[in-house]
Amino acid sequence: MTFEPSELKKDFPILEDGKVFLDNAATTQKPSKLVERIQRFYEEENSNTGRGLYDLANKATSEYRKSRRTIAEFINAQSDELVFVRNTTEAYNLLAYSLQIEGKIVVSEMAHHSEQLPLRRKAEIENRDINYLPTENGEISLEAAEEIIDQNTGLVSISHISNVFGKENPVKDIIELAHENDAYVVVDGAQSVPRKPIDVKQLDADLLTFSGHKMLGPTGIGVLYGKKQVLRDMKPYQVGGGMIKSVRKDEVRWEDPPEKFEAGTPNIAGAVGLAEAVRYLENIGMKNIERHEKRLVREIEEGLNSIEGVETLTENATSLVSFTTDFAHPHDVAEILNQNSIAVRAGHHCAQPQMESLNIAGATRVSPYLYNTSEDVEKFLEAVETVREVFE
Ligand SMILES: Cc1ncc(COP(=O)(O)O)c(C=O)c1O
Numbered sequence: 001m002t003f004e005p006s007e008l009k010k011d012f013p014i015l016e017d018g019k020v021f022l023d024n025a026a027t028t029q030k031p032s033k034l035v036e037r038i039q040r041f042y043e044e045e046n047s048n049t050g051r052g053l054y055d056l057a058n059k060a061t062s063e064y065r066k067s068r069r070t071i072a073e074f075i076n077a078q079s080d081e082l083v084f085v086r087n088t089t090e091a092y093n094l095l096a097y098s099l100q101i102e103g104k105i106v107v108s109e110m111a112h113h114s115e116q117l118p119l120r121r122k123a124e125i126e127n128r129d130i131n132y133l134p135t136e137n138g139e140i141s142l143e144a145a146e147e148i149i150d151q152n153t154g155l156v157s158i159s160h161i162s163n164v165f166g167k168e169n170p171v172k173d174i175i176e177l178a179h180e181n182d183a184y185v186v187v188d189g190a191q192s193v194p195r196k197p198i199d200v201k202q203l204d205a206d207l208l209t210f211s212g213h214k215m216l217g218p219t220g221i222g223v224l225y226g227k228k229q230v231l232r233d234m235k236p237y238q239v240g241g242g243m244i245k246s247v248r249k250d251e252v253r254w255e256d257p258p259e260k261f262e263a264g265t266p267n268i269a270g271a272v273g274l275a276e277a278v279r280y281l282e283n284i285g286m287k288n289i290e291r292h293e294k295r296l297v298r299e300i301e302e303g304l305n306s307i308e309g310v311e312t313l314t315e316n317a318t319s320l321v322s323f324t325t326d327f328a329h330p331h332d333v334a335e336i337l338n339q340n341s342i343a344v345r346a347g348h349h350c351a352q353p354q355m356e357s358l359n360i361a362g363a364t365r366v367s368p369y370l371y372n373t374s375e376d377v378e379k380f381l382e383a384v385e386t387v388r389e390v391f392e
Helices: 005-011 032-045 055-074 088-098 113-125 142-148 171-180 228-233 268-284 286-305 330-339 352-358 374-391
Strands: 082-085 104-108 130-133 153-159 184-188 207-211 222-226 244-248 251-254 310-312 321-325 345-347 363-366
Touching (some): 032 055, 055 082, 055 268, 082 088, 088 113, 088 207, 088 222, 113 130, 130 142, 142 171, 153 171, 171 184, 321 374
Parallel strands (some): 104 130, 153 184, 184 207
Antiparallel strands (some): 082 222, 207 222, 244 251, 345 363
16 A cells, blocks of 8 residues: 555544644544444444354454454464453553562663663562663663573563653563563553554563553553463453353352453453454554654654753654653643644643653653654644744
């Protein structure tokens, strides 16, 4: 498929009135195809899964299974390695509870609160040490990782692409380092899976998390990928219907993964919707999306660097740009941009320990996606100039 972002905008009714949506690291807009697919599910295919012996139940079960397969193939995983959860936050809470480790936990200071807080709670409950990997030029310091990850490490968690800096971390090296020390590795893929090709076999992380809503999919559906043996060794998180082989008064036998981790009625329409989003992304091509975003991010960085009083948090980002100014608070920047129909995020980006290290209260973050154009970037840069004029 030829990739023409200005044409793509037509697939997204919410963008039709000329709004410039540049807060895609928070969530993405939804193509009509996805909304139609979810509507079709409810109008023609809806039933509970795995339980009924009638046609509709078989249809809903088959669509749910097909969706799992489509999403698994998207990251080169197998269906039984893919657990449906609500989002990255739930995936982290699940694995923090279920993964049994020995030794300390290592997390990065740039980690999103959803990544670090479940692990901090795990450390507290299990009386473990937790070490932070520092940031250097917007990336996890590999040098520090080599010092901190040792034989006493049980679990290493890495953000693949930070939602503060928009740079890819040296994940391959850190995964290798963790495995050399017999530690598990989990990769927070919330910002990477939506925008670059991911092959879990090549990545070799033990676990990977991501959220459907950040990749055109619906809210309320996300993924915890885990290697087969890792998932088998994990204890169930929530218990209830749908995740058991048998229940007797004196004994319960759990289902195999992934059902073992999916207690209760799942988000069937969400899974069907996310599979539709995956097909949409695949149709455009993940390499095209990655290339397009990098180009827009270059334009944003160059434009911001030429505005007096603006400082980007890092250089050579690939998926988003965070910046501060010496003329306005990030909230004021976002508010004036909003008056110009431009949506960006301002604040601490759920990474307060990172903000503390940078010694700033917050930053403005501009994050494009596949439907943004150079014209959007120009409008954004002009609006930042306006902010400067207003405050100077
Ligand atoms: C890097 C990163 N990790 C985790 C999350 C949490 O995602 P969710 O709110 O979908 O659980 C986000 C959301 O912004 C994120 O950017």
